[in-house]
Amino acid sequence: MKKLLGTAAALAVMTIASQAHAARDYVWAAGSSTVFPFTTRVAENYAKKTGNKAPKVESLGTGGGIKLFCGGTGEGFPDIANASRPMKKSEFDACAAKGVKDIIQIRIGYDGIVVATDKDGADYNFKLEHLYLGLSSKVLRFGKHVANPYKTWDEVGSGLPGNRIVVYGPPPTSGTRDAFIELGVEAGARKFPILEEMRSNNEKGFKGLVDPLRSDGWIDAGENDNAIVQTLTRTPGSLGVFGFSFLEENGDKVKGATINGVAPTPTTIANGSYPLSRSLYIYVKKSNLGVTPGLKEFVSEFVSDAATGRGGYLQSRGLIPLPAAQHEANKASASEGKTMSRPTS
Template sequence: MSFTKFSVSALALLAVSATAAAARDEIRIVGSSTVFPYTQAVAEQFANITGAPSPIVESTGTGGGMKIFCGGIGEQHPDITGASRAMKASEYELCQSNGVTEVSEALIGFDGLSMAISRANEFAWDLTLAEIYLALGAQVPVDGEWADNPYTTWDQINPDLPAVEILAYGPPPTSGTRDAWVELAMHGGCEELPFVHAGGFDGDWVKENCSRMRTDGPFVEAGENDNLIVQRLEADPNAMGIFGYSFLFENLDKLKGVLIEGVEPNTDTIASKSYPVSRPLFFYVKNAHRGVIPNLNAFIEEYMSDDALEAGGYLSERGLVALADDRRVELQDAVLNGDAMTAPE
């Protein structure tokens, strides 16, 4: 595998940016808080193996990372961004308008969007998507009308649930985790409501009316640092947190996963897609920086290595659900050869 497959436009951009970009020694990476621990693990492994400066990895959120990444080429702009969803068409257009015309997309594996609670909470939590929506959606059915959410305790939604206040800490709107949670959990739960079935409402109605999280207290935006959510769950045994499975995996001594539709979040259920809230994880490489930013090519090689990505590799040990072997090989060839992504639909 090699780094020789570049288009004429990428080579032109590389030549223009070479003088400026070469002034920076460290690789710079931004993006998703969910992808952050995987990229950080690769950065540590890379530095240990090569002795090169460890890449600077910042947790900016997927949306924030895309904005920074697509700002342009040259040393003042990052080389890679992590994402807990695919790049949007609007973000691709932003990249193109700022001269970032050659980008490689890497789907590195899969992750589950976990709801977690302290192990000090002894209740066996098992929620349906509809119950999750009724707890956290800004508007819900009330006496046959679509109205502001009145529920304050879990037993008001289902008498079999504890009579404790609804409190969930989760990601802000700039986070890819938030985007994926809304699409997979909130829309999925809304679609399960009898009100929606009986009303004959379609997907467009659901997207317009079921995308907003509550702002009256039971849902709290906790920023891009998922470790802060873990700390808050330790402090309040009745509070729940929403984050990528990797953070639950790394804190299983303190937290336990909330079952969704009877299914526990773990690597097996996420890989089999039996766990209903799972999503792919990505990173994006600015091809104009390859061969310009010192050690960037070698870092990409480490990220694409079997040691990192295969089942049983060091990223799977941190909670990443690995791609099937054939998909992994296809990914490695495309990214190492610098294949540029096409415009998202």
């Protein structure tokens, strides 16, 4: 009798947990401000096609979105994390610790990080080392690491405008900031042999020295990239860091700088010749595919030819499509529910 009562109690608990998990009747995605407009557009099309409730999409930054996504299972946590960089090993482990163990990684396309200024402002032609020298909190000067002494861009590199170093960019929770530091600031620092040698021997020490951005020249402007665009038009001579899609949408107001002589365009981002190019992702809880109403259909819409294929509606919003073969593989992985392995870093 006790055994039967125990079994009944266990079933009751499982039923209540399942009902709690299924209580939310809409898809929930959270994360990257760069991926936000793409996910929002897919959500709109999904709702029109299916008649289902439109998904909830939040812009919290990649780090903030993944943290919430990894917080646990059930209706109180997102089904999807939007990310403008790959999930880190530490984040994957944090997910696993909270019971989020089967994660589908879907690369949706490419994006470039742009350094932009007001349309009527001076032209900037940066080398990668200029981004390090202009923005790192400590820089190499006469063989020593010192607090950044540069006040204007022409002090950083000849040929750059004489404007004061003022850059509005995303906060530490943003994948755009992470990628900008890795692809821009760190890559610029590595142009100096002493720092490249340090990275080879002590990567953690290298990052600790190079990655912190100066507080007197870099201004955290939140997760709203449109707000950064508006700030540039009101602050002559200032620069902003954000995703390429926002440059395309606001080409009448701002313009992008060249990096190592290459301008950010769909072609240069897709072929990798633009140095600040990156991949964009969504992460999906496989366990939620049969629980959250519409999640499977929403993911199918995201990887469809109509959305992320070449000529799809997200391309018109600034997403750089994957090559055809990778797009097809992407669709297959999403359909099969193939889960990711633990990241190596």
